[in-house]
Amino acid sequence: MRLIVAGLAALAITTTALASGNPAAERQALMKNVGAATKAGAAMAKGEVDFDAVTAQLVLRTMNNAGLAFGYMFPEGSETGEKTEAKPEIWSDRVGFDKLVNKFVADTSATVTDLDSFKAAFGAATENCGTCHKAYRVKTN
Ligand code: HEC
Numbered sequence: 001m002r003l004i005v006a007g008l009a010a011l012a013i014t015t016t017a018l019a020s021g022n023p024a025a026e027r028q029a030l031m032k033n034v035g036a037a038t039k040a041g042a043a044m045a046k047g048e049v050d051f052d053a054v055t056a057q058l059v060l061r062t063m064n065n066a067g068l069a070f071g072y073m074f075p076e077g078s079e080t081g082e083k084t085e086a087k088p089e090i091w092s093d094r095v096g097f098d099k100l101v102n103k104f105v106a107d108t109s110a111t112v113t114d115l116d117s118f119k120a121a122f123g124a125a126t127e128n129c130g131t132c133h134k135a136y137r138v139k140t141n
């Protein structure tokens with residue numbers, strides 16, 4: 001468990017270091033963090049690893065932090081580059097995109113105390129992935 005916590009903390013630090021004026025790379029780094037958090041959270045939700053309140057909260061916090069910053073990482077001019085998978089609809093339908101970003105932030109803001117509350121929060125949080133990817137991310141696989 002400590003390894004997962006250390007890993008997530010390291011990822012968070014990497015993201016900060018990446019704040020380098022390259023929004024496409026920054027948003028991809030944020031989503032990589034979200035992917036890592038989701039992997040750690042899924043293992044706990046499925047009972048593959050024991051519930052740990054600190055890790056559980058860190059999983060949600062990592063997603064929430066990413067969500068809070070994500071909306072700012074699509075300025076005009078960042079529609080291409082870094083092999084971005086961002087769909088043009090992010091720029092042509094910013095209201096719709098922002099709505100999903102805000103929903104993701106809201107759905108990742110829970111405080112969890114036990115496995116049941118974590119499962120509920122994690123389930124709600126991860127429903128957002130596919131919804132947003134379908135509408136605003138180019139499917140590459
Ligand atoms: C509000 C929209 C939105 C939500 C919610 C969202 N994503 Fe994403 N995600 C994107 C977009 C847009 C990209 C493509 C970014 C780019 O390539 O510039 C992306 C890319 C990714 C990537 C690839 C990162 C890389 O470049 O290596 C992963 C992994 C990922 N998302 C995982 C997740 C998971 C897991 C969740 C749910 C817990 C999630 N995302 C929720 C919009 C979203």
